[in-house]
Amino acid sequence: MNKLTIQHVKKRFGRKQILNDVSFELAPAKIYGLLGRNGAGKSTLLNIMTNRIFANQGQVLLGQTPVANNQAALSELYLMSEVDLLMKHTKVKDTFAMAEDVYGQFDFANATRMLNAFGISEKDTLAKLSTGLRTAAKLTVALNVNANYIFLDEPTLGLDANHRELFYQELMRTYEERPRTFVISTHLISEVQQLLEDVIILDHATIIKNEAVSDLLANAYEISGPADLVAEYTAGMQILTSRQLGKIQAVTVVAALNDHRVLPDQVKLAHLDLQKTFTALTNGGEKHE
Amino acid sequence: MNKLTIQHVKKRFGRKQILNDVSFELAPAKIYGLLGRNGAGKSTLLNIMTNRIFANQGQVLLGQTPVANNQAALSELYLMSEVDLLMKHTKVKDTFAMAEDVYGQFDFANATRMLNAFGISEKDTLAKLSTGLRTAAKLTVALNVNANYIFLDEPTLGLDANHRELFYQELMRTYEERPRTFVISTHLISEVQQLLEDVIILDHATIIKNEAVSDLLANAYEISGPADLVAEYTAGMQILTSRQLGKIQAVTVVAALNDHRVLPDQVKLAHLDLQKTFTALTNGGEKHE
Numbered sequence: 001m002n003k004l005t006i007q008h009v010k011k012r013f014g015r016k017q018i019l020n021d022v023s024f025e026l027a028p029a030k031i032y033g034l035l036g037r038n039g040a041g042k043s044t045l046l047n048i049m050t051n052r053i054f055a056n057q058g059q060v061l062l063g064q065t066p067v068a069n070n071q072a073a074l075s076e077l078y079l080m081s082e083v084d085l086l087m088k089h090t091k092v093k094d095t096f097a098m099a100e101d102v103y104g105q106f107d108f109a110n111a112t113r114m115l116n117a118f119g120i121s122e123k124d125t126l127a128k129l130s131t132g133l134r135t136a137a138k139l140t141v142a143l144n145v146n147a148n149y150i151f152l153d154e155p156t157l158g159l160d161a162n163h164r165e166l167f168y169q170e171l172m173r174t175y176e177e178r179p180r181t182f183v184i185s186t187h188l189i190s191e192v193q194q195l196l197e198d199v200i201i202l203d204h205a206t207i208i209k210n211e212a213v214s215d216l217l218a219n220a221y222e223i224s225g226p227a228d229l230v231a232e233y234t235a236g237m238q239i240l241t242s243r244q245l246g247k248i249q250a251v252t253v254v255a256a257l258n259d260h261r262v263l264p265d266q267v268k269l270a271h272l273d274l275q276k277t278f279t280a281l282t283n284g285g286e287k288h289e
Numbered sequence: 290m291n292k293l294t295i296q297h298v299k300k301r302f303g304r305k306q307i308l309n310d311v312s313f314e315l316a317p318a319k320i321y322g323l324l325g326r327n328g329a330g331k332s333t334l335l336n337i338m339t340n341r342i343f344a345n346q347g348q349v350l351l352g353q354t355p356v357a358n359n360q361a362a363l364s365e366l367y368l369m370s371e372v373d374l375l376m377k378h379t380k381v382k383d384t385f386a387m388a389e390d391v392y393g394q395f396d397f398a399n400a401t402r403m404l405n406a407f408g409i410s411e412k413d414t415l416a417k418l419s420t421g422l423r424t425a426a427k428l429t430v431a432l433n434v435n436a437n438y439i440f441l442d443e444p445t446l447g448l449d450a451n452h453r454e455l456f457y458q459e460l461m462r463t464y465e466e467r468p469r470t471f472v473i474s475t476h477l478i479s480e481v482q483q484l485l486e487d488v489i490i491l492d493h494a495t496i497i498k499n500e501a502v503s504d505l506l507a508n509a510y511e512i513s514g515p516a517d518l519v520a521e522y523t524a525g526m527q528i529l530t531s532r533q534l535g536k537i538q539a540v541t542v543v544a545a546l547n548d549h550r551v552l553p554d555q556v557k558l559a560h561l562d563l564q565k566t567f568t569a570l571t572n573g574g575e576k577h578e
Binding site for chain 2: 037038039130132133158159160161162163164165187188189190191275278279282283
């Protein structure tokens, strides 16, 4: 399988720079998280990568081949998104047939089993389904289509906790049976943390982190204690967030702590999980979509 | 402050029984979770409690007074829901003025501070805001309105992780300053677990649990080990879910374990969190909305 390479992608809507020189690579058979605040440009990026909209500059390559308007390359890429390209009266089983048409193959047996687990009938029209069940029907297509790169934009929209759990199980199951690349863009970061190998964080139109989740979390800390001692221990580090709890100061950092600084007894170090690391990294400045 | 009492409420849409003899009480100054699968009847129940739709049978009382069509009682109840009753061109600041009109008082200063934290301008129209920011604007109204019972139906719809965290902080802040009752209906159960004192679980049109979160979780377990030993130890208990992992059987129960049964060495007990307890309790049968 080929790598997917995103090179210097820029996109502007009107005066607003949505993506500003975005470059990264996706390796075959890996599960990525694509994280960002509302309005950070995640959906725009996914749409550019799958040829639904065009970049102002830059390109997307599958191996050495530009993806734009290249049907052979595009048939390796599948995007499940909030936007419905299908007509209202389309039945769920029609979406299976369409996926087979475009991608050459479709796992009908597994898709039928999944639909059943979600409590959906093949004969239901997409319009008739609730938001949550429509998401479940789309996920069923996405996990059974024959593509090496599957992009899932908000895959848990409207799903209740039981259906989210079922989705995570089905994702791991299909990934183990046939490893391929999944890119999951979601706001429910705590829930997907354990599924992700690498994380790509978009903020203010650029990529601010692109690394293994384990590497990122190895350096993500909350440091708390008396304010003066915390200030001394964190001197020179970039403080991401800071809050005062009575006499205790708690700050977050993403930094290697392996220098020779000694941690005073009254100062505590605690690792952050992925969601808290993300919010700490992206709390500077709110955004409108 | 008066209790809110829901008595024998029944609601049917066409042939479908949405609520079947639902009764419970809400105490003043307490935070409740109202949990249920998609389609379980949560929104219908909230709409009945706030007089937006009518029950086929049963009633809702504030103290001794029926709430239906009673303006004085209704001015104690505020529902924030996904449905927008407001016109598209309404500005955020107009929603504040409307809340003051109807509820007699509104905390403009705190609302302005919250808006600012969410990155919203008072002059923005609701139509212009993204789903997430529209939710944030509605939350700002809900947390600053002068009512003793505040119902939040899917209060995190479209919010990114940073804004969800901000909402949880703002809820706790306003609750500490002026304790009143909040009922939170959400699918993001893990995230709200620590906010909730009591939980009401709706399933198949009826209430299956109504108790303190701590009491429910004290009895919620996963029991795992060799299948025969697990079966022996759980004999007579209602098994909620069961899964096989190689030679290990893992089952979930909500049951008091304080009898004289001895736990064999190879069998492990682990407490479930609220989300896992909920999914275990409600996994029997999928539902369409």
